[in-house]
Amino acid sequence: MNQNILSKTKGKVVIDNISISYSSRNEQIYALKDISATINPGEFVCILGPSGCGKSSLLNGIAGFVNPSNGKISLDNKEINKPSPEMGMVFQQYSLYPWKTVKENISFGPSINKKGNESPEEIALKFLDMIGLSKYANHYPNELSGGMQQRVGIARALANYPDVLLMDEPFGALDSQTRIIMQENLLKIWREFKITVVFVTHDIDEAVFLSDRILLMSTLPGKIKRDLKIDLPRPRDKETTDSKRFIELRQICHSLIREESIKAFEKQNHL
Ligand SMILES: Nc1ncnc2c1ncn2[C@@H]1O[C@H](COP(=O)(O)OP(=O)(O)OP(=O)(O)O)[C@@H](O)[C@H]1O
Ligand SMILES: [Mg+2]
Incomplete structure (x- = not known):
């Protein structure tokens, strides 16, 4: 792997007292x-919360797609105010260019933001091999x-x-078996790349397994209610999800999320 480009000292994200609001129907919504x-x-950090709590807003803030109304977000001490190639994004909907081939989808980014000595084509072939879709x-x-398609989305990022x-x-639209395989693959990629991952989900098992x-x-408005350390050993596999500690951690998340989901449902219903 390209260790001079990928280093463990980079990829620190600091979210400093931010708020994100939207104007909607003459109202400012936080x-x-x-x-x-x-x-x-x-x-590897998961953002877990009920529907509508602001998970995508937070991720879009980190990505530089949305600017906070106050506070700031920085990557390696540089304030983020627009998207940059230092951040790769994978969306729930497979957002590949339909008119480009798989290889062209992956080589498109490197052809615009050249880093290192590899050609965009070489990079595309390498990542296709890594996700097992060379054919x-x-x-x-x-x-x-x-x-x-989602594997291609990850390779493209x-x-x-x-x-x-x-x-x-990213795995929200997949069936549960494919989802588990994708989670295990993602952990392998993460280990190999030693990259910072911020992963949004509302699936408790997924968050505990990955994070x-x-x-x-x-x-x-969305706030961070709890910063929970997941002290499960790695590498993680089927044994992890059967372990007593996994079940305990899942339980902690369950009770916290349940409270919030009920609150969210009631608020949405009375708006
Ligand atoms: N572009 C927008 N304009 C107005 N309001 C918005 C906009 N985007 C999000 N919101 C509002 O901000 C709040 C948080 O939305 P967000 O999409 O960040 O939540 P989420 O946790 O990602 O939800 P989900 O789990 O359903 O994806 C919601 O109340 C939503 O209605
Ligand atoms: Mg969302």
């Missing part, structure tokens, strides 16, 4: 209020299953050698 957190280089290099996205990989419910830490969010 999706997030006074959030602070530090995500360390190489850490599909010249296929178009609509010729691939959802899981395969990694092809820019980002310091941080941001993922917004070093879970930021549990409360709702309307």
Whole structure:
């Protein structure tokens, strides 16, 4: 792997007392209020919370797609105010370019933001091999299953050698078996790249299985209710999910999330 580009000392995200608001129907709605957190280089952090609590808003803030109304977010001491190649993003919907082949989808980023000596084509072939889809290099996205498209989405994000990989419910649309395989693959990639990952999900099992830490969010406006360390040994596999500690951690998340989901549902119902 390209160790001179990928280093464990990069990829520190500091969220410093930010709020994010939207104007909607002549009203200012705070999706997030006074959030602070530090995500360390190489850490795998999940943002877990009920629907509508502001998870995507927070991730979009980190990605530079949305600017906070106050406070600031920085990557390696540089304030983020627009998207940058240091951040790779994977969305829930497979957002591949339908008119480009799989290989062209992956090489597109490197052809714009050149880093290192590899050609965009070489980079695309390397990442296709890593995600096990070399045979599909010249296929178009609509010729691939959802899981395969999402693997291409991950390869496309990694092809820019980002310091941080941001993922917004990337496996939400997959069946449960494919989802488990994708989670295990993602952990392998993360180990190999030693990259910072910020992963949004509302699935408790997924968050506990993947994370070093879970930021549990409360709702309307979103805040971080609990910063929970996940002290399960790695590498993780089927044994992890059967362990007593996994079940305990899942239970902690369950009770915290349940409270918030009920609150969110009631608030949404009375708006
Ligand atoms: N562009 C926008 N304009 C107005 N309001 C918005 C906009 N985007 C999000 N919101 C509001 O901000 C709040 C948080 O939304 P966000 O999408 O960040 O939540 P979420 O936790 O990602 O939800 P989900 O789990 O359903 O994806 C919601 O109340 C939503 O209605
Ligand atoms: Mg969302």
